[in-house]
Amino acid sequence: MIMKPEWNEVRCLRCVACVGSCPTGALSLSGWRIKLNEDKCIGCGLCARICPVDALGGGENGG
Amino acid sequence: MADEHIVDALVIGGGPAGSITAYEVAKGGYNVLMIEKRAEIGIPVRCGEGISKEILPILDIEKDPSWICSEMDGARIISPCGNVMVIGPEVAGPETGFVIRREIFDRMLAERAASAGANLWVNAEATSFERVENGAVVRCIHDGKDVEIHAKVVVAADGFESQVARWGGLNTALAERDIDTCIQYEMMGVDVDPKYVEFYMGRRFAPGGYIWSFPKGENISNVGIGLNATLIKRGGDPKRYLDDFIRNNDRFSKGIITEINAGGVSVGLPIEKTVADRMLVVGDAARMIDPLTGGGVYTACISGQEAGRTIVKSLENDNTSAEGLGGYERAWRDRVEDQLVRNYLAKEKLLDLDDEVLDKVIEGLSEYDLKEASTQELLKGILEKHPELVNELMG
Structure with missing residues:
Protein backbone atom coordinates (compact mmCIF):
# COMPACT_ATOMS: atom_id res chain seq x y z
CA MET A 1 0.00 0.00 0.00
CA ILE A 2 1.36 3.42 -0.94
CA MET A 3 0.28 6.17 1.38
CA LYS A 4 1.63 9.61 2.12
CA PRO A 5 1.01 10.61 5.71
CA GLU A 6 -1.53 13.31 6.45
CA TRP A 7 -0.67 15.09 9.64
CA ASN A 8 -3.39 15.71 12.23
CA GLU A 9 -2.16 18.75 14.09
CA VAL A 10 -4.65 18.51 16.95
CA ARG A 11 -4.06 14.85 17.73
CA CYS A 12 -0.26 14.99 17.40
CA LEU A 13 1.74 14.93 20.66
CA ARG A 14 5.00 15.97 18.92
CA CYS A 15 6.65 12.86 20.27
CA VAL A 16 8.56 12.43 16.98
CA ALA A 17 8.27 8.65 16.97
CA CYS A 18 7.47 9.06 13.25
CA VAL A 19 10.48 11.29 12.55
CA GLY A 31 8.56 25.01 14.49
CA TRP A 32 6.43 22.52 16.45
CA ARG A 33 5.02 21.09 13.22
CA ILE A 34 5.67 17.75 11.53
CA LYS A 35 6.90 18.43 8.01
CA LEU A 36 6.96 15.94 5.15
CA LEU A 46 5.53 3.00 8.75
CA CYS A 47 5.04 6.43 10.34
CA ALA A 48 1.28 6.10 10.32
CA ARG A 49 1.39 2.71 11.99
CA ILE A 50 3.98 3.73 14.52
CA CYS A 51 2.14 6.84 15.69
CA PRO A 52 0.93 6.10 19.24
CA VAL A 53 -2.15 8.31 18.83
CA ASP A 54 -3.24 7.93 15.20
CA ALA A 55 -2.10 11.39 14.08
CA LEU A 56 -0.66 10.48 10.67
CA GLY A 57 -3.57 9.49 8.49
CA GLY A 58 -4.14 6.20 10.29
CA GLY A 59 -7.79 7.21 10.84
CA GLU A 60 -10.54 5.76 8.67
CA ASN A 61 -8.33 4.17 6.04
CA GLY A 62 -5.70 2.75 8.36
CA GLY A 63 -7.58 -0.30 9.61
CA MET B 1 24.90 36.93 4.66
CA ALA B 2 24.66 34.70 7.71
CA ASP B 3 26.34 35.60 10.99
CA GLU B 4 29.45 33.55 11.64
CA HIS B 5 30.38 31.94 14.89
CA ILE B 6 33.58 30.01 15.62
CA VAL B 7 33.96 27.33 18.30
CA ASP B 8 36.18 24.34 19.00
CA ALA B 9 33.26 21.94 19.45
CA LEU B 10 29.57 22.17 18.58
CA VAL B 11 27.06 19.88 20.30
CA ILE B 12 23.69 19.56 18.55
CA GLY B 13 20.95 18.64 21.02
CA GLY B 14 20.52 19.55 24.68
CA GLY B 15 19.51 16.23 26.26
CA PRO B 16 21.65 14.34 28.79
CA ALA B 17 24.16 13.04 26.20
CA GLY B 18 24.69 16.53 24.76
CA SER B 19 24.98 18.28 28.10
CA ILE B 20 27.49 15.79 29.47
CA THR B 21 29.59 16.02 26.30
CA ALA B 22 29.56 19.82 26.56
CA TYR B 23 30.44 19.63 30.26
CA GLU B 24 33.48 17.44 29.64
CA VAL B 25 34.77 19.61 26.78
CA ALA B 26 34.31 22.81 28.81
CA LYS B 27 36.05 21.22 31.79
CA GLY B 28 38.96 20.39 29.48
CA GLY B 29 39.32 24.09 28.75
CA TYR B 30 37.95 24.24 25.21
CA ASN B 31 35.36 26.48 23.66
CA VAL B 32 32.11 24.50 23.26
CA LEU B 33 28.63 25.54 22.18
CA MET B 34 25.52 23.40 22.69
CA ILE B 35 22.45 24.20 20.60
CA GLU B 36 18.91 23.04 21.37
CA LYS B 37 16.13 23.46 18.83
CA ARG B 38 13.39 23.86 21.41
CA ALA B 39 12.85 26.98 23.49
CA GLU B 40 13.44 25.13 26.73
CA ILE B 41 15.78 22.35 27.84
CA GLY B 42 14.06 19.17 29.01
CA ILE B 43 10.64 19.86 27.48
CA PRO B 44 8.72 17.88 26.33
CA VAL B 45 9.48 14.84 28.45
CA ARG B 46 9.44 11.67 26.35
CA CYS B 47 10.51 9.07 28.85
CA GLY B 48 9.42 6.64 31.58
CA GLU B 49 11.73 8.52 33.93
CA GLY B 50 13.27 5.50 35.61
CA ILE B 51 17.04 5.50 36.02
CA SER B 52 19.68 3.35 37.76
CA LYS B 53 21.14 4.65 41.00
CA GLU B 54 24.60 4.08 39.53
CA ILE B 55 24.14 7.33 37.69
CA LEU B 56 25.19 9.30 40.81
CA PRO B 57 28.80 8.05 41.13
CA ILE B 58 29.23 7.97 37.35
CA LEU B 59 28.33 11.63 36.94
CA ASP B 60 29.80 12.61 40.31
CA ILE B 61 26.56 14.25 41.38
CA GLU B 62 24.67 14.21 44.68
CA LYS B 63 21.18 12.91 45.36
CA ASP B 64 18.87 15.85 44.91
CA PRO B 65 15.14 15.87 45.72
CA SER B 66 14.54 18.54 43.08
CA TRP B 67 14.89 15.88 40.34
CA ILE B 68 14.55 12.60 42.27
CA CYS B 69 10.86 11.90 42.94
CA SER B 70 11.23 8.54 44.58
CA GLU B 71 13.73 5.83 45.33
CA MET B 72 12.86 2.25 44.48
CA ASP B 73 13.38 -0.84 46.65
CA GLY B 74 12.72 -3.28 43.86
CA ALA B 75 10.48 -4.46 41.05
CA ARG B 76 7.46 -6.67 40.54
CA ILE B 77 7.08 -8.53 37.28
CA ILE B 78 3.56 -9.63 36.45
CA SER B 79 2.77 -12.37 33.94
CA PRO B 80 -0.24 -12.36 31.57
CA CYS B 81 -2.34 -14.52 33.94
CA GLY B 82 -1.30 -12.53 37.00
CA ASN B 83 1.65 -14.50 38.43
CA VAL B 84 3.95 -12.12 40.26
CA MET B 85 7.70 -12.30 40.62
CA VAL B 86 9.19 -9.94 43.20
CA ILE B 87 12.75 -8.67 42.90
CA GLY B 88 13.38 -7.28 46.38
CA PRO B 89 16.10 -4.88 47.58
CA GLU B 90 18.42 -7.72 48.68
CA VAL B 91 18.49 -8.99 45.09
CA ALA B 92 18.09 -5.82 43.09
CA GLY B 93 20.95 -3.99 44.88
CA PRO B 94 22.39 -1.16 42.81
CA GLU B 95 20.26 -2.27 39.85
CA THR B 96 17.27 -0.55 41.42
CA GLY B 97 16.72 3.00 40.58
CA PHE B 98 15.19 6.36 41.01
CA VAL B 99 12.09 7.71 39.36
CA ILE B 100 13.05 11.21 38.30
CA ARG B 101 11.67 14.41 36.86
CA ARG B 102 13.39 14.38 33.49
CA GLU B 103 12.75 18.03 32.71
CA ILE B 104 14.58 19.05 35.89
CA PHE B 105 17.31 16.44 35.50
CA ASP B 106 18.01 17.61 31.95
CA ARG B 107 18.04 21.24 33.05
CA MET B 108 20.45 20.44 35.88
CA LEU B 109 22.87 18.77 33.44
CA ALA B 110 22.70 21.71 31.01
CA GLU B 111 23.33 24.17 33.83
CA ARG B 112 26.25 22.11 35.00
CA ALA B 113 27.74 22.30 31.49
CA ALA B 114 27.16 26.06 31.37
CA SER B 115 28.74 26.51 34.82
CA ALA B 116 31.82 24.66 33.57
CA GLY B 117 32.10 27.21 30.75
CA ALA B 118 29.99 25.79 27.90
CA ASN B 119 27.89 28.19 25.87
CA LEU B 120 24.23 27.31 25.25
CA TRP B 121 21.69 28.49 22.69
CA VAL B 122 18.06 27.46 22.88
CA ASN B 123 15.70 28.04 19.97
CA ALA B 124 18.54 27.05 17.66
CA GLU B 125 17.84 24.45 14.98
CA ALA B 126 20.61 22.97 12.85
CA THR B 127 19.73 22.74 9.16
CA SER B 128 22.88 21.42 7.48
CA PHE B 129 26.37 20.02 8.03
CA GLU B 130 29.31 20.32 5.71
CA ARG B 131 32.94 19.31 6.14
CA VAL B 132 35.62 21.89 5.43
CA GLU B 133 39.39 21.89 5.87
CA ASN B 134 40.18 21.16 9.54
CA GLY B 135 36.55 21.27 10.64
CA ALA B 136 32.93 21.51 9.68
CA VAL B 137 30.30 24.19 9.10
CA VAL B 138 26.83 23.79 10.56
CA ARG B 139 24.11 26.17 9.45
CA CYS B 140 21.46 26.87 12.01
CA ILE B 141 18.48 29.11 12.61
CA HIS B 142 18.86 30.79 15.97
CA ASP B 143 15.96 32.97 17.11
CA GLY B 144 14.88 33.21 13.48
CA LYS B 145 18.31 34.34 12.17
CA ASP B 146 20.65 32.34 9.95
CA VAL B 147 23.95 31.57 11.64
CA GLU B 148 26.97 29.66 10.33
CA ILE B 149 28.84 27.82 13.05
CA HIS B 150 32.42 26.79 12.32
CA ALA B 151 33.63 23.97 14.58
CA LYS B 152 36.57 21.59 14.63
CA VAL B 153 34.24 18.80 15.70
CA VAL B 154 30.44 18.37 15.75
CA VAL B 155 28.53 16.08 18.12
CA ALA B 156 25.24 14.58 16.96
CA ALA B 157 23.22 14.49 20.19
CA ASP B 158 19.87 15.00 18.53
CA GLY B 159 18.09 11.98 19.94
CA PHE B 160 15.87 9.32 18.44
CA GLU B 161 14.87 11.59 15.54
CA SER B 162 18.53 12.27 14.68
CA GLN B 163 19.20 13.87 11.30
CA VAL B 164 22.70 15.16 11.99
CA ALA B 165 24.47 11.79 11.90
CA ARG B 166 22.78 11.08 8.58
CA TRP B 167 24.05 14.41 7.22
CA GLY B 168 27.52 13.30 8.27
CA GLY B 169 27.22 10.11 6.21
CA LEU B 170 26.62 7.71 9.10
CA ASN B 171 23.87 5.13 8.83
CA THR B 172 21.29 5.51 11.60
CA ALA B 173 18.37 3.87 9.78
CA LEU B 174 16.31 1.51 11.93
CA ALA B 175 14.70 -1.77 10.91
CA GLU B 176 11.02 -1.95 11.78
CA ARG B 177 11.59 -4.69 14.35
CA ASP B 178 14.11 -2.47 16.11
CA ILE B 179 11.56 0.22 16.92
CA ASP B 180 9.20 0.30 19.87
CA THR B 181 6.54 2.94 20.05
CA CYS B 182 5.52 4.17 23.49
CA ILE B 183 2.87 6.20 25.21
CA GLN B 184 2.71 7.07 28.88
CA TYR B 185 0.32 8.77 31.26
CA GLU B 186 1.29 10.42 34.48
CA MET B 187 -1.62 9.48 36.73
CA MET B 188 -2.71 10.58 40.17
CA GLY B 189 -5.14 8.74 42.44
CA VAL B 190 -3.74 5.32 41.56
CA ASP B 191 -3.11 2.53 44.05
CA VAL B 192 0.62 1.85 43.76
CA ASP B 193 3.40 0.78 46.11
CA PRO B 194 5.65 3.86 46.06
CA LYS B 195 8.81 1.74 46.45
CA TYR B 196 8.24 -0.75 43.63
CA VAL B 197 8.23 -0.43 39.87
CA GLU B 198 5.92 -2.86 38.08
CA PHE B 199 6.27 -4.51 34.69
CA TYR B 200 3.32 -6.26 33.03
CA MET B 201 4.61 -8.73 30.48
CA GLY B 202 3.07 -10.62 27.61
CA ARG B 203 1.03 -10.25 24.44
CA ARG B 204 -2.16 -9.91 26.41
CA PHE B 205 -0.93 -6.58 27.80
CA ALA B 206 1.60 -5.37 25.25
CA PRO B 207 2.57 -7.36 22.12
CA GLY B 208 6.34 -7.39 21.85
CA GLY B 209 6.79 -5.04 24.76
CA TYR B 210 5.51 -4.37 28.25
CA ILE B 211 3.42 -2.05 30.38
CA TRP B 212 5.19 -0.26 33.20
CA SER B 213 4.22 1.62 36.33
CA PHE B 214 6.96 3.83 37.77
CA PRO B 215 5.67 5.41 40.99
CA LYS B 216 6.55 9.07 41.44
CA GLY B 217 5.18 9.17 44.98
CA GLU B 218 2.13 8.14 47.00
CA ASN B 219 -0.73 7.45 44.56
CA ILE B 220 1.14 8.98 41.60
CA SER B 221 2.70 6.93 38.84
CA ASN B 222 3.98 7.00 35.29
CA VAL B 223 1.93 4.30 33.59
CA GLY B 224 3.07 3.53 30.09
CA ILE B 225 3.36 1.01 27.31
CA GLY B 226 5.86 0.15 24.63
CA LEU B 227 4.87 -1.99 21.65
CA ASN B 228 7.13 -3.41 18.99
CA ALA B 229 6.49 -1.74 15.63
CA THR B 230 6.18 -5.06 13.78
CA LEU B 231 3.27 -6.10 15.99
CA ILE B 232 1.29 -2.89 15.62
CA LYS B 233 -1.67 -3.45 13.35
CA ARG B 234 -2.66 0.15 12.84
CA GLY B 235 -1.81 3.61 14.12
CA GLY B 236 -2.90 4.28 17.68
CA ASP B 237 -2.51 0.71 18.94
CA PRO B 238 -0.28 1.68 21.88
CA LYS B 239 -2.93 4.05 23.22
CA ARG B 240 -5.68 1.46 22.81
CA TYR B 241 -3.70 -1.24 24.65
CA LEU B 242 -2.79 1.15 27.46
CA ASP B 243 -6.36 2.40 27.83
CA ASP B 244 -7.65 -1.20 27.95
CA PHE B 245 -5.11 -2.09 30.62
CA ILE B 246 -6.09 0.86 32.78
CA ARG B 247 -9.82 0.30 32.34
CA ASN B 248 -9.50 -3.36 33.38
CA ASN B 249 -7.27 -2.84 36.41
CA ASP B 250 -8.94 -1.58 39.60
CA ARG B 251 -5.70 -0.12 40.91
CA PHE B 252 -5.43 2.25 37.97
CA SER B 253 -8.96 2.65 36.60
CA LYS B 254 -9.95 5.37 39.06
CA GLY B 255 -6.84 7.44 38.41
CA ILE B 256 -6.76 10.81 36.72
CA ILE B 257 -4.37 11.50 33.85
CA THR B 258 -2.31 14.63 34.51
CA GLU B 259 0.09 14.35 31.57
CA ILE B 260 0.50 12.40 28.32
CA ASN B 261 3.80 11.82 26.66
CA ALA B 262 4.88 9.53 23.88
CA GLY B 263 7.82 8.69 21.69
CA GLY B 264 9.80 6.10 19.82
CA VAL B 265 12.69 4.10 21.17
CA SER B 266 15.16 1.95 19.32
CA VAL B 267 15.44 -1.60 20.62
CA GLY B 268 18.13 -2.88 18.27
CA LEU B 269 21.89 -2.69 18.62
CA PRO B 270 23.80 0.61 18.50
CA ILE B 271 24.84 1.91 15.06
CA GLU B 272 27.95 0.32 13.59
CA LYS B 273 30.02 3.48 13.41
CA THR B 274 29.66 6.36 15.84
CA VAL B 275 32.68 8.27 14.55
CA ALA B 276 33.34 10.02 11.25
CA ASP B 277 35.62 12.87 10.21
CA ARG B 278 34.73 15.87 12.42
CA MET B 279 31.76 14.02 13.91
CA LEU B 280 30.75 11.91 16.91
CA VAL B 281 27.31 10.44 17.61
CA VAL B 282 26.07 10.02 21.20
CA GLY B 283 23.06 8.68 23.11
CA ASP B 284 19.75 7.88 21.42
CA ALA B 285 21.04 9.26 18.10
CA ALA B 286 23.53 6.38 18.11
CA ARG B 287 20.75 3.95 19.12
CA MET B 288 22.43 3.27 22.48
CA ILE B 289 19.21 2.31 24.25
CA ASP B 290 18.98 -0.81 26.37
CA PRO B 291 16.89 -3.01 24.04
CA LEU B 292 15.31 -4.92 26.92
CA THR B 293 14.23 -2.08 29.17
CA GLY B 294 14.02 0.76 26.66
CA GLY B 295 16.08 2.85 29.08
CA GLY B 296 18.52 5.25 27.41
CA VAL B 297 19.61 7.87 29.92
CA TYR B 298 22.31 5.74 31.53
CA THR B 299 24.07 4.89 28.27
CA ALA B 300 23.56 8.44 27.01
CA CYS B 301 25.49 9.69 30.04
CA ILE B 302 28.34 7.23 29.50
CA SER B 303 28.62 8.04 25.80
CA GLY B 304 28.55 11.79 26.51
CA GLN B 305 31.35 11.40 29.03
CA GLU B 306 33.53 9.42 26.62
CA ALA B 307 32.73 11.73 23.71
CA GLY B 308 33.71 14.81 25.73
CA ARG B 309 36.96 13.26 26.93
CA THR B 310 37.87 12.09 23.43
CA ILE B 311 37.19 15.54 22.01
CA VAL B 312 39.50 17.16 24.56
CA LYS B 313 42.31 14.80 23.54
CA SER B 314 41.66 15.29 19.83
CA LEU B 315 41.77 19.08 20.24
CA GLU B 316 45.02 18.80 22.20
CA ASN B 317 46.45 16.76 19.31
CA ASP B 318 44.80 19.05 16.74
CA ASN B 319 43.34 16.01 14.97
CA THR B 320 39.55 15.74 14.67
CA SER B 321 39.63 13.33 11.75
CA ALA B 322 37.85 9.97 12.20
CA GLU B 323 41.22 8.57 13.22
CA GLY B 324 41.84 11.31 15.80
CA LEU B 325 38.37 10.74 17.30
CA GLY B 326 38.56 6.93 17.10
CA GLY B 327 39.20 6.51 20.82
CA TYR B 328 35.54 7.36 21.47
CA GLU B 329 34.28 4.29 19.64
CA ARG B 330 36.42 1.95 21.73
CA ALA B 331 35.79 3.74 25.02
CA TRP B 332 31.98 3.70 25.02
CA ARG B 333 31.83 0.15 23.64
CA ASP B 334 34.14 -1.02 26.45
CA ARG B 335 31.78 0.39 29.04
CA VAL B 336 28.31 -0.57 27.79
CA GLU B 337 28.32 -2.73 24.67
CA ASP B 338 28.37 -6.15 26.41
CA GLN B 339 25.32 -5.25 28.45
CA LEU B 340 23.46 -3.89 25.41
CA VAL B 341 24.17 -7.02 23.36
CA ARG B 342 23.15 -9.35 26.21
CA ASN B 343 19.89 -7.51 26.69
CA TYR B 344 19.28 -7.38 22.95
CA LEU B 345 19.45 -11.19 22.81
CA ALA B 346 17.21 -11.49 25.86
CA LYS B 347 14.68 -9.14 24.28
CA GLU B 348 14.66 -11.11 21.02
CA LYS B 349 13.81 -14.24 23.05
CA LEU B 350 11.10 -12.50 25.02
CA LEU B 351 9.46 -11.23 21.82
CA ASP B 352 8.91 -14.83 20.73
CA LEU B 353 7.42 -16.23 23.95
CA ASP B 354 3.77 -17.23 24.14
CA ASP B 355 1.78 -15.96 27.07
CA GLU B 356 1.45 -19.48 28.51
CA VAL B 357 5.22 -19.94 28.51
CA LEU B 358 5.72 -16.53 30.09
CA ASP B 359 3.19 -17.44 32.80
CA LYS B 360 5.19 -20.57 33.63
CA VAL B 361 8.54 -18.78 33.56
CA ILE B 362 7.39 -16.05 35.93
CA GLU B 363 5.62 -18.57 38.17
CA GLY B 364 8.80 -20.66 38.37
CA LEU B 365 10.97 -17.66 39.12
CA SER B 366 8.59 -16.39 41.79
CA GLU B 367 9.34 -19.60 43.74
CA TYR B 368 13.08 -19.58 43.09
CA ASP B 369 15.43 -17.90 45.56
CA LEU B 370 17.02 -15.39 43.18
CA LYS B 371 20.55 -14.35 44.20
CA GLU B 372 20.98 -11.38 41.90
CA ALA B 373 19.16 -9.61 39.08
CA SER B 374 21.13 -10.96 36.12
CA THR B 375 20.15 -12.86 32.99
CA GLN B 376 22.36 -15.80 33.99
CA GLU B 377 20.75 -16.05 37.42
CA LEU B 378 17.27 -15.89 35.87
CA LEU B 379 18.14 -18.74 33.52
CA LYS B 380 19.42 -20.78 36.47
CA GLY B 381 16.09 -20.23 38.20
CA ILE B 382 14.16 -21.36 35.13
CA LEU B 383 16.38 -24.43 34.77
CA GLU B 384 15.60 -25.46 38.33
CA LYS B 385 11.82 -24.99 38.18
CA HIS B 386 11.01 -25.60 34.53
CA PRO B 387 13.91 -27.43 32.84
CA GLU B 388 11.66 -28.14 29.83
CA LEU B 389 11.49 -24.41 29.10
CA VAL B 390 15.21 -23.83 28.89
CA ASN B 391 15.42 -25.26 25.38
CA GLU B 392 12.67 -22.94 24.33
CA LEU B 393 14.55 -20.01 25.84
CA MET B 394 18.00 -20.96 24.62
CA GLY B 395 17.12 -22.50 21.25
Missing part, protein backbone atom coordinates in the same frame (compact mmCIF):
# COMPACT_ATOMS: atom_id res chain seq x y z
CA GLY A 20 12.90 8.85 14.12
CA SER A 21 11.41 5.82 12.41
CA CYS A 22 11.16 7.19 8.87
CA PRO A 23 13.56 5.07 6.83
CA THR A 24 14.33 7.89 4.40
CA GLY A 25 14.44 10.86 6.77
CA ALA A 26 11.44 12.41 5.03
CA LEU A 27 9.79 13.69 8.21
CA SER A 28 11.03 16.41 10.53
CA LEU A 29 9.75 18.44 13.44
CA SER A 30 10.25 22.12 12.77
CA ASN A 37 9.53 16.12 2.39
CA GLU A 38 7.41 14.68 -0.44
CA ASP A 39 10.45 13.98 -2.60
CA LYS A 40 11.96 11.72 0.02
CA CYS A 41 8.73 9.95 1.08
CA ILE A 42 8.44 6.43 -0.34
CA GLY A 43 4.91 5.90 1.02
CA CYS A 44 5.80 2.87 3.15
CA GLY A 45 3.24 3.81 5.80
